[in-house]
Amino acid sequence: MNAGTEVLPLSCEHVSIRYGRTRVIDDVSFAVPAGCVYALLGRNGAGKSSLVRCLVGQQRATAGRAVLFGGDVWRDRAGLMARVGLVPEEPDAPPELSPARLLALTGRLYDRWDEAGTRERLRRFAIPMETPFARLSKGQKGAVQLALALGHAPELLILDDPTLGLDVVARDQVFREVIGELADRGTTILITTHDLAAIEGIADRVGMLREGRLVLDEPLEAMKERFALPLERIFAEVTSASVGGAR
């Protein structure tokens, strides 16, 4: 990053991921400017979750690198995670801990932690505080993960298919919370999903993955204008066939 230029919250530089001989992500590059809501779309098995794990330093890219706030996330994962919140596709909190104990545990892992705010958010989500995490519903688990991801007021929030398996009510709740946070803080957001309707109103920019390659990356409104099609149609066409003008 040159002096004087804006430090991007997230940039993905020629990232490739392979599992043995299987290529999951192939030379993917994109950047998310500060305050932007970037929706990374792809069908199931498109490699979104693998890419997210690379973006948060949990998995090493076969080639390329992920850069958060100007730092290589593989090298400086711990330092950068203080500025990042992650909601993984599969809830990963210790199953035997209740939300109350999860809150206490997570708070001890951060320098800055908004205990009251997080507790209030969990209350708004109507989460039973003493029920073990494993016994919460899918929607409740997602809500707990989201609350824990926002507890340290991250500058970058990464949501990996946060509405997967949620009913309509729970899904709307998650997105309302995200939108609320956005309004309050101007947080940069990367969201991977195939829930196109949900991101329609909130995404600034959209990227689409097909067979591990980023075949489209542009502002949502510009894209809709260019294709003159609803987002669902664009997605269907882009992710099932090659598209002229795709990156």
Next chain:
Amino acid sequence: MSERVAVRGLMAIAVREVSERAALLGVAVFLAVVPFVAPWMGIGDRPLLGAFLGTVMVFAAAALTGSSVVARDLAEGRLGFFLSRPVPWWSIWGGKMLAALVLTFAAGMIVLGPSTLGGEWSLPAGGWWAMILAPGLVALIGIAHALAVAYRARSAWFALDLAMAAALGWLVARTFRGLMAWGVYTGGVDFVAPAVWILAFAVTAAGAAQVARGRADIQRSHRILAIVIWSVLTPAVVAYAAWGIWISRFAPADLRTVVSAWPSSDGSWIVATGRARWPRPETFTPTVLMDARGQRFLRVATARLEQGPVFSEDVTRAVWVVDAWTDSPRLMAADLRSTPPSVSRVPLPVPPGAVAGVALSADGENVAVVQRSQATVFKLGSSQATVTAPVRAAWWRPIVFDRDGRAHMMSGPAEPFSPGNLAVTVLDPATRKVATTGQIPTRGHAGERWGPGAARVAVGDSLGPRRPSLTLHDGSTGDLIATLVPEGSAGQIAVTFMRDGRLAVVEHGRRIVLRVFSTEGEESLSLEIQPTFGWARLAEVAPGVLAVELPLPGKAGSDSVLVDVSAGRVLRRERGLRPASFSYPFGTEAADAGGLFIDDRGALVRMDVATGQRRVVLGGH
């Protein structure tokens, strides 16, 4: 990210892991009660049960915690919960390992504590166990962790793990056995403790590297884990194997001190047993067969495991038995004419069992072997048994060839420490016949020494704690020729046959007296060596010259008094020297034509008996 948060994170993770597995401590509490309740119900011995359950608990806790703290989270995709927080890898790994250690230690203490506090048993003194226990627990947890990751990853690297474990295990076992064959025991705490530390380091470092570099990717985690573990263990095991090979490649010059030595009849070859120089281990006590000029040598075995070597009269051949005291003894034969001398293993045509005595005929054609219940004479060239005899042999049992090629030995008595008869047994390979040619009554605790050509045999009774006696017998018929030392006339005795067949006896106790008897039992010399209390041994160090060893009270060394038997006088007293061939263990005498002594520094010294001039042959530095 601050260090404070990292340490706080480590502790938070550790506390979370411990609280998740608190049930383990509940099981430990239950097991702690069992030893106090079970004896009421007639089950088991309380201290034994407590120790057993405690040991089981420690192992089970280590295996359970080690296999779950990281591997389960990794396999179930939950390690990301901590990896997406601003805590370094060492907080995650350290917290989980700390929890596993605390749980294992606490569970063990809960079960073992009550019995220990009750004084029913205690840990061994010296604290050496801590050198193994501490790294042992870490190693156990780390191994359980590595196995769990390997199992859950289900990658092709698991095949590599199995192959490497098998290869290194085989190399360790082979080296261990090889070293054992040379009398170097590497199963003691001095060797096991470093090995356990290395193992603990390998699995701990591997686990740390796995979390640091493998993170949430279980395939990559397993790969890193395997690479680190085998990168640490392979050089360590290879170094151990190389050290084992180096140990066994010793040369005579590697002997620091000589313990015993004896020459062949013409003095051209020397058998020397000694301790090797550092960095070979102190316990390594090999035997070498070397020519007197030190230019050719053979590695024989380790002193504790061998019988022999014994030479043919023309000193062209030598045989010895390796692993003599095991059920699978091996006979080795050397051709001393070739350069370098060649050694070959000769099949032993005897039933499985320890070898209590071995002899080689004067012409080197026949070998005689004594076992607990059988004596066998066989051809060295063909391993064809020519004659066997049922015998009774307790521990060492000498067997000797006479000038006509017949093997003589004593058989019996039925109870070695009780009165009974020694049967003079003669095995004749020419006629393939066995004959019991005489009976010699003993009072118990009998021991025999054969004279040159088996013409005479001296039998000592009660050479142990009771007052000794000594009789001289015909070597074929067992007929009593003379009672040389009646019971009660001497405190202790030591005997040696001289090369001309005379028998020398040193009586020691309140004073030390040397007596020499002819082959017919007539006393030809009685010479007071020391008028005061002492202890002595003797050997013929040159034709007609005896050396009486006088250990120096309160000191490590000995002096030797040289006696010219023909002149009947003391030649001189040699300071700091003892005859080398006392340990010749075969019931016959090592005719020492070369005047071999061992000095105070442990050097094997050849001394010119006439002039007193000394020359170091081996060791002593």
